[in-house]
Amino acid sequence: MIRFLDLHSQYLSIKTDIDEAIAGIIRESAFVGGAAVESFESSFAAFQQASHCVAVGNGTDAIEIIIEALGLPGGSEVIVPANSFIASSEAVTRSGCRVVFADVDPDTYLLDPGDVRRRITARTSAIMAVHLYGQPADMEGLRGIAAGHGLRIIEDCAQAHGAEFKGRRVGALGDAGSFSFYPGKNLGAYGDGGAITTHDAALARRCRMIANHGRIDKYNHQFEGRNSRLDGLQAAILSAKLPHLESWIEARNRVARLYLAGLHGIDGLLLPKIGDDVRHAFHLFVVRTGRRDELAAHLKQAGIQTGVHYPIALPRLSAYAYLGQANEAMSANRIDVELLSLPIGEHLAEAEVQTVIAAVRSFFGADARG
Numbered sequence: 001m002i003r004f005l006d007l008h009s010q011y012l013s014i015k016t017d018i019d020e021a022i023a024g025i026i027r028e029s030a031f032v033g034g035a036a037v038e039s040f041e042s043s044f045a046a047f048q049q050a051s052h053c054v055a056v057g058n059g060t061d062a063i064e065i066i067i068e069a070l071g072l073p074g075g076s077e078v079i080v081p082a083n084s085f086i087a088s089s090e091a092v093t094r095s096g097c098r099v100v101f102a103d104v105d106p107d108t109y110l111l112d113p114g115d116v117r118r119r120i121t122a123r124t125s126a127i128m129a130v131h132l133y134g135q136p137a138d139m140e141g142l143r144g145i146a147a148g149h150g151l152r153i154i155e156d157c158a159q160a161h162g163a164e165f166k167g168r169r170v171g172a173l174g175d176a177g178s179f180s181f182y183p184g185k186n187l188g189a190y191g192d193g194g195a196i197t198t199h200d201a202a203l204a205r206r207c208r209m210i211a212n213h214g215r216i217d218k219y220n221h222q223f224e225g226r227n228s229r230l231d232g233l234q235a236a237i238l239s240a241k242l243p244h245l246e247s248w249i250e251a252r253n254r255v256a257r258l259y260l261a262g263l264h265g266i267d268g269l270l271l272p273k274i275g276d277d278v279r280h281a282f283h284l285f286v287v288r289t290g291r292r293d294e295l296a297a298h299l300k301q302a303g304i305q306t307g308v309h310y311p312i313a314l315p316r317l318s319a320y321a322y323l324g325q326a327n328e329a330m331s332a333n334r335i336d337v338e339l340l341s342l343p344i345g346e347h348l349a350e351a352e353v354q355t356v357i358a359a360v361r362s363f364f365g366a367d368a369r370g
């Protein structure tokens with residue numbers, strides 16, 4: 001069986017460190033907040049080249065808290081890519097703003113700045129750049145638009161730890177970035193976790209207060225916030241994993257290069273386009289074909305697990321019927337039925353990647369590599 005994700009093999013590869021991290025937190029009873037969380041915040045800020053990091057309960061909360069801290073006017077519009085996980089848009093609505101979907105580029109699957117420009121109205125307050133699948137969105141294009149219209153930029157980096165746009169890491173390229181440490185993400189906790197990164201000290205402080213009941217010290221609450229904190233166990237586990245993240249991202253890039261070389265030139269199969277001057281974190285390796293379900297079934301038969309990200313474009317979800325964007329002629333609304341995620345990760349040996357390549361080629365009746 002070639003697994004899509006193998007968290008157990010990753011655990012075994014760093015078992016001593018993880019076990020010691022967990023035992024240390026239990027020994028200290030440092031279950032919420034404390035030194036382990038602060039230490040993780042400073043190492044993760046350094047890893048993402050951000051001045052500040054605020055750890056929170058999960059990646060969805062991270063987006064909501066950023067929007068609240070930015071003080072976007074209630075009812076204002078936030079432009080969100082039509083191809084993403086629902087958390088990106090859900091956080092907008094839950095923060096009292098209105099979602100406006102913009103199309104993605106059909107080759108990179110990332111927010112199309114041209115379409116963003118067309119969606120701007122007098123009520124637009126922010127753009128959500130989602131670095132989907134681990135590839136940075138066109139931050140230069142988006143920053144230009146934001147500057148021209150006085151808009152904020154939030155980066156959803158849930159899939160893009162360590163990714164870079166023109167040599168700079170994502171997360172502090174706009175106003176603030178949100179990260180998820182859901183177990184299956186490139187940097188995953190053993191439960192839920194998330195973080196906010198920014199260069200703006202005042203914004204970081206507001207986020208920290210919102211995530212911790214609006215307080216500045218134990219019972220001094222400046223306003224009503226909420227409870228969204230990273231726990232000590234997750235922080236210690238994440239700190240034990242962080243030193244390995246670079247090599248895991250490199251391993252993902254090696255798998256991606258094998259796929260790009262081995263699956264090149266197959267009629268009916270589109271490979272992901274990688275932007276110039278980006279470092280892709282390859283959380284997912286997504287191919288496109290009109291025969292998606294057949295290909296997935298063929299690979300399953302061959303013992304190869306695949307995934308679909310995401311089977312229904314956001315505007316076509318029942319949750320967003322009220323926006324009336326389901327039938328817009330956007331590429332996102334059309335290609336959702338064609339996307340297939342192949343296995344990728346440091347758990348895969350080169351021979352396994354070649355097995356996947358051979359199985360895909362045999363499905364399309366393409367010769368063995370050539």
Ligand SMILES: *Cc1c(COP(=O)(O)O)cnc(C)c1O
Pocket residue numbers: 058059060061084085087088130132156158159179180181182192193194
């Ligand atoms: C995982 C994910 C989130 C949400 O993160 P959680 O920690 O699960 O709340 C947000 N956006 C994207 C693009 C994601 O993949």
